[in-house]
Amino acid sequence: MDDLDTLFATARTQFPPPGDDLVARVLADAAAQQPGPAIPRRHRSRGAGWLQDLLGGWPALTGVIAAGLAGLWIGAAPPAGVEGLAAELVGTTQTVTFLPETDVTLFEDPTDG
Amino acid sequence: MSPLPQPPDAMPDAALLVAYANGDPEAARLLAARVLPRVLGQATRMLQDRAEAEDVAQEAMLRLWRIAPDWRQGEAQVTTWLFRVVANLCTDRLRRRKRTGVGLDQIAEPVDQTPGAAAGLQTAARLRALSDALAELPERQAQAVALRHLEGLSNPEIAVIMDISPRAVESLTARGKRALAAILAGRRDALGYDDDGSTDG
Numbered sequence: 001m002d003d004l005d006t007l008f009a010t011a012r013t014q015f016p017p018p019g020d021d022l023v024a025r026v027l028a029d030a031a032a033q034q035p036g037p038a039i040p041r042r043h044r045s046r047g048a049g050w051l052q053d054l055l056g057g058w059p060a061l062t063g064v065i066a067a068g069l070a071g072l073w074i075g076a077a078p079p080a081g082v083e084g085l086a087a088e089l090v091g092t093t094q095t096v097t098f099l100p101e102t103d104v105t106l107f108e109d110p111t112d113g
Numbered sequence: 114m115s116p117l118p119q120p121p122d123a124m125p126d127a128a129l130l131v132a133y134a135n136g137d138p139e140a141a142r143l144l145a146a147r148v149l150p151r152v153l154g155q156a157t158r159m160l161q162d163r164a165e166a167e168d169v170a171q172e173a174m175l176r177l178w179r180i181a182p183d184w185r186q187g188e189a190q191v192t193t194w195l196f197r198v199v200a201n202l203c204t205d206r207l208r209r210r211k212r213t214g215v216g217l218d219q220i221a222e223p224v225d226q227t228p229g230a231a232a233g234l235q236t237a238a239r240l241r242a243l244s245d246a247l248a249e250l251p252e253r254q255a256q257a258v259a260l261r262h263l264e265g266l267s268n269p270e271i272a273v274i275m276d277i278s279p280r281a282v283e284s285l286t287a288r289g290k291r292a293l294a295a296i297l298a299g300r301r302d303a304l305g306y307d308d309d310g311s312t313d314g
Contacts, residue, residue, distance in 0.1 A: 010236060035134055
């Protein structure tokens with residue numbers, strides 16, 4: 001083992017400096033592999049980009065639009081049974097008159113009929 | 114080619130690597146100045162062949178540049194990572210050398226051309242024989258022995274590099290060293306040990 005330990009000790013003294021050619025090759029590789037400088041993403045100011053980002057992209061945005069249109073349609077022309085269903089769910093239905101008859105008469109034209 | 118600049122000691126290797134990944138044009142030169150001599154030294158000590166060692170050093174550095182964008186600071190030391198990569202690349206080379214049968218007598222020039230030709234040549238031949246003997250070992254043994262006895266690292270340091278326990282390192286280096294001694298014992302005459310009065314270990 002003495003020979004081996006001597007060999008190990010000799011090898012440990014080897015510190016060859018990198019030659020110019022190796023340095024050039026290494027730096028050329030580095031330049032070729034280097035990513036470009038980080039460029040911040042431009043702020044999108046046109047259209048509904050901010051809303052799209054907020055909701056999570058086009059699929060979510062189209063879902064929201066579809067739900068809105070469906071709600072509008074149901075409100076304008078409720079399918080048969082919706083009113084009955086609402087009454088069952090809420091329990092009672094109430095009618096609220098914003099213009100009682102007595103008040104309405106105040107605005108009636110006395111010259112009419 | 115202008116000489117490599119000396120990097121400020123305070124800046125960690127990983128910070129230079131991240132600066133490189135972020136497009137800093139000077140970071141690669143600074144990092145190479147710091148780690149390339151160590152990388153080339155490790156490859157040279159293991160392979161005892163200047164051209165092969167330079168190829169390994171270039172390949173290891175190339176892998177470092179490539180991994181830079183994904184490097185996570187704090188998870189690993191750049192030097193630890195490089196020790197592992199160079200050890201792997203060297204054992205690949207040794208395996209290829211063993212397979213193709215490129216032996217000592219086919220080497221044109223020794224790595225270490227010290228003055229005093231005869232003694233220098235003999236030293237170079239012995240170091241090359243050591244490298245060839247490493248090629249005879251199982252890869253993990255060769256790596257552990259090289260990191261312990263050629264790089265002078267501690268068992269815990271080697272354990273981190275090789276991702277094994279310190280006890281496993283101890284076992285690998287002990288078995289590897291015994292195997293190396295047995296291989297080199299069979300070449301004592303060829304390496305001139307009996308001429309210069311060296312004692313058998």
